[in-house]
Amino acid sequence: MLFIGIYGFLTRRNTLAILISIELMLNAADINFAAFNRLLFPTGQEGYFFTLFSIAISAAETAVAIAVMINIYRNLKNNFVDTLDKLKW
Amino acid sequence: MDYTYTYLILLLPFLSFLFLGLTGKWLSHRTAGLIGTLVLGTVAVLSYYTAFEYFTADRVNGIFQTLVPYNFTWLPFYDEGLHFDIGIMLDPISVMMLIVISTVSLMVHIYSFGYMHGERGFQRYYAFLGLFSMSMLGLVLATNIFQMYLFWELVGVCSYLLIGFYYTQGPAVAASKKAFIVTRFADLGFLIGILIYGYYTGSFSFDFTNTAVYLNGAAPGVGAGLSKAIAGAGFILPTALFLMFIGGAGKSAMFPLHIWLPDAMEGPTPVSALIHAATMVVAGVFQVARMFPLWIQYAPDTLHIVAWIGAFTALYAAAVACAQSDIKRVLAFSTISQIAFMMVALGVCLPEGSFTDNHASLGYMASLYHLFTHAMFKATLFLCAGCIIHAVHSNEMEFMGGMHKYMPITHITFLIACLAISGIPPFSGFYSKDEILVAAFQYSSALGWIMTGIAAMTAFYMFRLYFGIFWGTENKAYHEKHKPHESPAVMTVPLIFLTLITITIGWILPGTFGSYVSATGKAYHIDIDMNVAITSVSIALISIALATWIYARNSQPIANRLKAAMPQLHKWAYHRFYIDDIYQFVTHRIIFAHISRPIAWFDRHIVDGFFNFLAWGTNATSYQIRTLQSGRVQQYALVFLFGVLILILMLIL
Amino acid sequence: MATTIIFYILAAIILICAFLAVTTKRIMRAATYLLFVLFGTAGLYFLMGFTFLGSVQVMVYAGGVIVLYIFALMLTERQSTNEKSPISLAKKMVAVMASLGGAAMILFVILTHKFLDAALSAPSEQLISVKLLGQQILASGKYGYLLPFEAVSVLLLACIIAGLIIARKR
Numbered sequence: 001m002l003f004i005g006i007y008g009f010l011t012r013r014n015t016l017a018i019l020i021s022i023e024l025m026l027n028a029a030d031i032n033f034a035a036f037n038r039l040l041f042p043t044g045q046e047g048y049f050f051t052l053f054s055i056a057i058s059a060a061e062t063a064v065a066i067a068v069m070i071n072i073y074r075n076l077k078n079n080f081v082d083t084l085d086k087l088k089w
Numbered sequence: 090m091d092y093t094y095t096y097l098i099l100l101l102p103f104l105s106f107l108f109l110g111l112t113g114k115w116l117s118h119r120t121a122g123l124i125g126t127l128v129l130g131t132v133a134v135l136s137y138y139t140a141f142e143y144f145t146a147d148r149v150n151g152i153f154q155t156l157v158p159y160n161f162t163w164l165p166f167y168d169e170g171l172h173f174d175i176g177i178m179l180d181p182i183s184v185m186m187l188i189v190i191s192t193v194s195l196m197v198h199i200y201s202f203g204y205m206h207g208e209r210g211f212q213r214y215y216a217f218l219g220l221f222s223m224s225m226l227g228l229v230l231a232t233n234i235f236q237m238y239l240f241w242e243l244v245g246v247c248s249y250l251l252i253g254f255y256y257t258q259g260p261a262v263a264a265s266k267k268a269f270i271v272t273r274f275a276d277l278g279f280l281i282g283i284l285i286y287g288y289y290t291g292s293f294s295f296d297f298t299n300t301a302v303y304l305n306g307a308a309p310g311v312g313a314g315l316s317k318a319i320a321g322a323g324f325i326l327p328t329a330l331f332l333m334f335i336g337g338a339g340k341s342a343m344f345p346l347h348i349w350l351p352d353a354m355e356g357p358t359p360v361s362a363l364i365h366a367a368t369m370v371v372a373g374v375f376q377v378a379r380m381f382p383l384w385i386q387y388a389p390d391t392l393h394i395v396a397w398i399g400a401f402t403a404l405y406a407a408a409v410a411c412a413q414s415d416i417k418r419v420l421a422f423s424t425i426s427q428i429a430f431m432m433v434a435l436g437v438c439l440p441e442g443s444f445t446d447n448h449a450s451l452g453y454m455a456s457l458y459h460l461f462t463h464a465m466f467k468a469t470l471f472l473c474a475g476c477i478i479h480a481v482h483s484n485e486m487e488f489m490g491g492m493h494k495y496m497p498i499t500h501i502t503f504l505i506a507c508l509a510i511s512g513i514p515p516f517s518g519f520y521s522k523d524e525i526l527v528a529a530f531q532y533s534s535a536l537g538w539i540m541t542g543i544a545a546m547t548a549f550y551m552f553r554l555y556f557g558i559f560w561g562t563e564n565k566a567y568h569e570k571h572k573p574h575e576s577p578a579v580m581t582v583p584l585i586f587l588t589l590i591t592i593t594i595g596w597i598l599p600g601t602f603g604s605y606v607s608a609t610g611k612a613y614h615i616d617i618d619m620n621v622a623i624t625s626v627s628i629a630l631i632s633i634a635l636a637t638w639i640y641a642r643n644s645q646p647i648a649n650r651l652k653a654a655m656p657q658l659h660k661w662a663y664h665r666f667y668i669d670d671i672y673q674f675v676t677h678r679i680i681f682a683h684i685s686r687p688i689a690w691f692d693r694h695i696v697d698g699f700f701n702f703l704a705w706g707t708n709a710t711s712y713q714i715r716t717l718q719s720g721r722v723q724q725y726a727l728v729f730l731f732g733v734l735i736l737i738l739m740l741i742l
Numbered sequence: 743m744a745t746t747i748i749f750y751i752l753a754a755i756i757l758i759c760a761f762l763a764v765t766t767k768r769i770m771r772a773a774t775y776l777l778f779v780l781f782g783t784a785g786l787y788f789l790m791g792f793t794f795l796g797s798v799q800v801m802v803y804a805g806g807v808i809v810l811y812i813f814a815l816m817l818t819e820r821q822s823t824n825e826k827s828p829i830s831l832a833k834k835m836v837a838v839m840a841s842l843g844g845a846a847m848i849l850f851v852i853l854t855h856k857f858l859d860a861a862l863s864a865p866s867e868q869l870i871s872v873k874l875l876g877q878q879i880l881a882s883g884k885y886g887y888l889l890p891f892e893a894v895s896v897l898l899l900a901c902i903i904a905g906l907i908i909a910r911k912r
Contacts, residue, residue: 001760001779003845006730008764010723010837016815017769018722020776023807024760027783038790045878049887051795056894059802060901066814067909073818086720727840734844741851 001028013080015069019062026058092142092158092304095177098135098187099227101128105219113212125215126198129222133191140184155180155301160232171287176232178295182378182457186229189464192590193367194222196468196583201359203580204475208357214254218363221247225368229375233293234283234333237376241279241340244369245272251364252356264352271349275339282332289325297382327388334377334395341373342425343432344402348669350425354417354484358475361417366424366471367464374431374460381435381453389440396436396532400539403429405666407546411553412662415484416474419554420467423510426547427463431456433540434525437532451531455524462509462517462594469506469587473499476580477558480573486554491563495573500559502584507555509591511548511629517595519626526625527618541625548629552636560641748789756782773811780804794875 001024008021030051037047069079076083105128109121116124143153160176198218205211224243231237246269253265287293335346342350353365364370377384377395384392403426410422434456476499481488493500509518522544530537575581639647652659661667717728756779763775780803787796882888 001756002848003841004757004760004764006726006844007837007841010727010730010840011834012764014769016811016818017764017772020772020811021764023776024763024779027779027803031783031786034787034790034792034795038792048792048795049878049890051792052798053887053890053894055795055798055802057897059807060898062807063810063905064901064908066810067905070814070817070909079818081722084720084722727836730840730844734840734847737847737851741847 001025001031013082015072015079015081015084016066018081019065019069022065023058023062026054030054030058092139092156092177092179094135095139095158095179095230098132098139098191099177099223099230101132102219102223102226104128106216106223109212109216109219113216116212118206118211121212121215122198122202125219126195126202128219129191129195129198132222132226133195136187136191139179140188143179143184144181153181155296157232157296157301157303160303171291171293173235173293174233175236177230178232178301179230180295182375183229185457185461186375187226189461190222190225190229190368193363193464193468193587194218194225196472196587197359197363200362200472200475200580200583201357203577204359204479205357210254214251214357217247217250217254218360221251221364221369225372228372231295233295234286234380235293237379238276238279238283238336241336241372242273242276244364244372245269245276245340248272248353248364248369251360252353254356254360258355260352261355264349264355268349268353271346272339275346276336278332278339279336282329282334282336285325285332286329289329295379326383327391330380330384330388331391331394333380334373334391337373337376338398339373341370341428341432342402343373343398343429344405345668347402347406347425348672351418351421351665354415354421358417358471358478361421362468362471362475365421366467370424370428371431371460371464374428374435374456377432377435378453378457381438384435385438385440389438392436392438393532394436396433396536399429399432399436400536400543401429402426403433403543404539404546407543407550409662409665410550411546412659414486414663416477416486416489416554416558417471417484419550420470420474423470423547423551424467426543427459427467427510430522430525430540430543431459431463433536434459434528437528437536439532451524452528455521455528459521459525462521462591465587465594466506466509466516466518466591469502469584469591470510472580472584472587473503473506476576476584477573479576479580481567482571486557488564488567489558490561491559491568492573493559495568496575498575498581498584502581502588503555503559505588506591507551509595510551511633512544512625513629513633514622514626515592515595517591517593519622520595523618523622523625526621530621537621541628544625545628545632548632549636552633553640556636556640745789749786752782752785752789755779756786769815770812773808773815776811777804777808780808794872 005021005024005028008024009018012018012021033047033051033054037045037051072084073079105125109116109125113121143156146153148154156179158177158179160174160178162172163175164173166172198215201214201218205214208214221244224240224247228237228240228244231240249265249269252268253261255261256265283293337343339346350365350370354361356364406422406426406429410419410426413419413422434452436452438452476496477489477492478484480492480496505516509516512519512522514520526537526540526544529540639651664670717724759775759778759782763772763779766772766775780799784796784799784804787793787799879887879891
């Protein structure tokens, strides 16, 4: 799922689609943590808690990212990531 | 005897240079001139006093002691035990030179008041004169050869500055560059000589016999020459001495390094009098005289080579002087010729028993005596020439002629100086030149006759000059327009003073000069060798008569006939036997075209080109890779991903 | 045995939906596919016995984040939100190569690595109670998570404020 997310990130032009891909990547990582915790460390809980916190943080970060996107949309009137190329040479 | 005041002799002119150089712009001409002259006057008084004290002090073992009032270790090289010192050494020849330099310099200072009146840069001129006086005095008072080299270069710099005094005119600039480059080129030999000498003997000091008396706690400089066995002295020391002589040859205008001196006449005439007649150009002679104990003990054959070089130079210069029309050029070549006489005198000294026998080293004494007298009468001649040029506003003889009506004082002084240089008794030139001829005959009668012949030529061209200026064909049209007038007192008083010296020194010092300055330091009475004296005087009189017959009348038919009969010889002599053109050819066509230009091309295209290429390459590369910074997030993420994958790859492999 | 089958079904759902999410042309569909992926992930958590985690996943992610996305998509919808012009093939190929290459590498690493023996034992069926969870989160001892908890709260606060400020009306 991680690499599917990466493919999506690199290919999509809509910024929100890119954010969706980011969500996919984060979820993949979370599953990974939980699985390792379950399989390798049955007695410890670190992976569990980390996943918990990771979900919380992803949500927060998504909120901020969407706020930014909305702002960009207001200024540029479109949602394409190609137009966001002002920070170049 | 306390000689602590001697440092003032060096310090005062230097301070005058600094003061006039820095504040001259805001001083009036009079003030600057007065300051310069007063300082030099003080220095002259101090020099006379030093000489008086020194020569009236007691002798030790019949020799004047070498006294060293000051000697500081300046640059020590601990590993080698060598060290460069700065100090003051009082020695018969250095004290004698003190008198010469300070007298001529003082006269030039006074004279320049009138000659340079109204010139732009008056204060700068006096500043440079002060610097020059300091440098020359430092050169003769040096305690070791490196100090001499230091002041040698300083003197060269002053010469450059003063020759190029009229820096807005092309010829002056070119002449100053030529002087500096030629002497600097010769100084390369000097430096190599010093280094070889220092390396093999372990010392630079002039205290060859370790008998100098160091006063005031001066640091002793251990002399290496005579009291230390020199390993491999077979050819090392003669080579080192000869290389040093090459430096001296450049400064003293020996053939073929003489080319700068005629062109140096572009400078103001008092400068020519001071630097190029009396003081700087004798630096080479002085250097050989200083190192004379080494020369005569370890390199007598090289010394004889020096004599022959001197003889050839004298002949060449005399030949060229016979055909010049610019009065300063005639005097310049005359200077070259006379300095060559001095070198010959030094060169004909014979080694056997010479360090205990003054007779075999008569040349040493004769050379220094001639240095003294020559400085006086040559300075007179140049200053007279300055008066004439000042009156006529031109250097060429065609504008002169019949000047004896207008300038009586200049006329008399010039005549006396000419008689002196031709070797007519009772003037001083006779005595000194006579001694040189005696020494030459002692070494080889062939050389003796050659020198006598050159002395005859000297008389001839000097009187040609005299008649050409003061009698001969008068340029009446020109003299109607610009009435020549006698110079003001400030310019004629120095002339009279120097002439008086020329007249009197001859009587006073013939037998007694040797009592002060001689090769061994012991007193040496010279009697006049009647054979040589009569020969030389009679030949001189014949030459003068010849010159009178040819040049003294209103027209010169004989001269014109001679010129028509030998046009090639005249042309060659007029163009100085094309030596300058040979130099031009060698430097421009060969060195510049085939060596300098390729090197310059290499430097400009390859060395610079390499760096330009680096810059261009960086620029081009950056132009290409700037698309990486596209601003597109996805591209950044892609690159990022690639980086991570590569890292993982490196980790698993 | 049953867990294995359920695992494979869930994994299939997740992968197919994820793939569809990134390749579909219409954003709303992408968001919907994302929703299904999140449900699948929650199912995986439940399967592993992390009940609280699964519920949090559903509540926060599937409930909150997807709703957020839908709102954002609605707000920024226009004609141009549909992907009109196709993506250049080169770009796609590069991305595919990168993804496949990366996936191959990671799979290689995972499959050849020797995991500890503890992995091969059957997972314990002991569920983690909420009581234990609460105690752990607010503990300040060795395995306590008080500090991260507080830090995350501050972060959430910051994000709320940031979101408000960035997206307010001028």
